[in-house]
Every structure is written in C-alpha cells, then in structure tokens.
Amino acid sequence: MACVDSSLWVKICGLTVPGQAVEIARQGASAIGFISAPKSPRYVTPLQIQAISEALLAAGYDQVERVGVFVDASLDDLQIVAMTGQLTTLQLHGQESPTYCQQLRQCLPHVKLIKAFRIRNDTDLAAIRPYEDVVDALLLDAYHPHLQGGTGETLDWRSLQTFRPAQPWILAGGINPDNIAEALQLTHPDGIDLSSGVELNPGNKCLQKTQQLFTRLQQLPALPAP
Numbered sequence: 487m488a489c490v491d492s493s494l495w496v497k498i499c500g501l502t503v504p505g506q507a508v509e510i511a512r513q514g515a516s517a518i519g520f521i522s523a524p525k526s527p528r529y530v531t532p533l534q535i536q537a538i539s540e541a542l543l544a545a546g547y548d549q550v551e552r553v554g555v556f557v558d559a560s561l562d563d564l565q566i567v568a569m570t571g572q573l574t575t576l577q578l579h580g581q582e583s584p585t586y587c588q589q590l591r592q593c594l595p596h597v598k599l600i601k602a603f604r605i606r607n608d609t610d611l612a613a614i615r616p617y618e619d620v621v622d623a624l625l626l627d628a629y630h631p632h633l634q635g636g637t638g639e640t641l642d643w644r645s646l647q648t649f650r651p652a653q654p655w656i657l658a659g660g661i662n663p664d665n666i667a668e669a670l671q672l673t674h675p676d677g678i679d680l681s682s683g684v685e686l687n688p689g690n691k692c693l694q695k696t697q698q699l700f701t702r703l704q705q706l707p708a709l710p711a712p
C-alpha cells in the first residue's frame with residue numbers, strides 16, 4: 487500500500503527533557519519545539535533549550551529543526567534565546583505584526599520564520615494574507631479565549647478544505663495519533679505540529695504516543711491530491 491507523502495513535515499513541540507527529544511528525533515520528527523513563553527506550563531529557559539539542542543546535535547540529529555516558540559517577545563529577547571538555544575527556526579505565536587516579522591528577518595536572516603494564527607472564522611483566515619510574503623511558513627492553531635497555545639483544541643478542519651496559501655502551511659491544534667488520519671484527509675497541510683496530544687502531562691512527552699503517531703503516518707494510504 488502506498489504511504490502518506492514522506493515529505494510531510496512533523497514537529498513535536500513542548501519538549502523539556504533532552505532524552506525525550508533525542509528519542510523523538512530517532513522516531514522520525516522533522517522538528518523539535520521549545521516553548522519560550524513564560525506563562526506556559528511547558529516553558530523552558532534558554533539554557534534548558536541549549537542543553538536539549540546540544541543533546542540533539544551530539545546524537546547526530548543536526549538535520550532536525552530546533553524551533554523556539556515565542557509569544558510577543560521583544561526582538562532583543564528573542565535574539566538572545568535564538569543564539570543561546572542554537573535555534574534554526576522561530577515560531578511566532580502571538581500578535582506579532584508583519585513589520586515585526588520583517589525586522590526579525592533582518593536581524594536573523596538565516597533563521598526560518600513560522601507565523602502562527604489562532605483561527606475562529608474566515609475573517610481570521612483572511613488576516614493571514616499580509617504575512618504570506620514575510621515568513622517562510624504559516625501555522626494554523628485553534629482559538630482559545632485565555633490560552634495562546636498547547637490547548638488540545640482542534641480547528642474546524644472542514645473549513646480548511648480549500649485553504650491554499652502561497653507559503654507552506656502547518657496544521658496544529660489538538661492533533662493526536664487517533665485523529666491524524668482524518669485531519670490530513672480533510673486539510674492537506676504541508677506539515678503538522680503536535681504537543682498536548684502526545685504527552686503524559688505538560689512538557690512530559692509520551693514516547694509510546696509519539697511512536698504511535700509516526701507508525702500511523704507510515705501506514706496511512708497516499709492521500710489524493712487536493
């Protein structure tokens with residue numbers, strides 16, 4: 487049976503433990519994410535990020551992207567975390583403007599930029615347009631009135647069936663090994679991002695669940711072109 491396109495980008499986010507990050511890289515992750523938003527229960531300091539990045543590099547996983555997740559951080563703070571944590575990619579999960587993204591691009595020209603959006607309706611989807619030229623990828627997460635991310639809430643996948651932005655896009659929000667097949671069938675993203683759906687408690691990943699995810703991805707039949 488043909489398998490789902492192996493070019494699907496898979497990020498596992500909210501890592502706090504070096505050994506778990508290395509094992510998830512071994513299982514097949516394209517990217518490992520670190521939460522640099524102090525209000526999150528998954529928050530890790532720049533030095534904790536550095537320790538996890540060094541563990542990944544020492545284990546030979548230099549091709550696995552190291553993604554810092556930020557919520558309305560100052561450009562100065564963000565640059566310090568990016569340098570200390572040896573990040574390859576920045577995920578902006580707050581209200582960062584297109585101008586902010588452009589400034590960040592000038593400060594850190596070799597770092598990949600992902601802009602996250604919390605989607606409630608078509609108006610929120612339309613607000614993505616001004617970012618299409620200034621970031622490398624777009625990420626769609628579920629809206630929550632009080633939390634910025636890591637909520638476990640899913641988007642209305644059916645409303646994304648015709649979503650085809652100019653840039654690659656990543657589906658996030660409440661994805662887990664049990665709903666991944668339906669999520670991909672309905673939305674056809676370029677990548678997926680999982681956090682709470684593969685953890686025992688915030689920041690503590692369940693390695694059985696992550697393995698189950700990668701196994702299910704390999705077993706999925708090839709998806710028809712959108």
Ligand SMILES: O=C(O)c1ccccc1N[C@@H]1O[C@H](COP(=O)(O)O)[C@@H](O)[C@H]1O
Binds near residue numbers: 523557635638
């Ligand atoms: O995970 C967090 O605690 C977090 C905090 C602040 C901003 C973003 C955060 N995580 C991101 O949330 C989405 C979806 O997570 P979930 O799978 O629904 O738990 C994902 O992009 C994480 O990077």
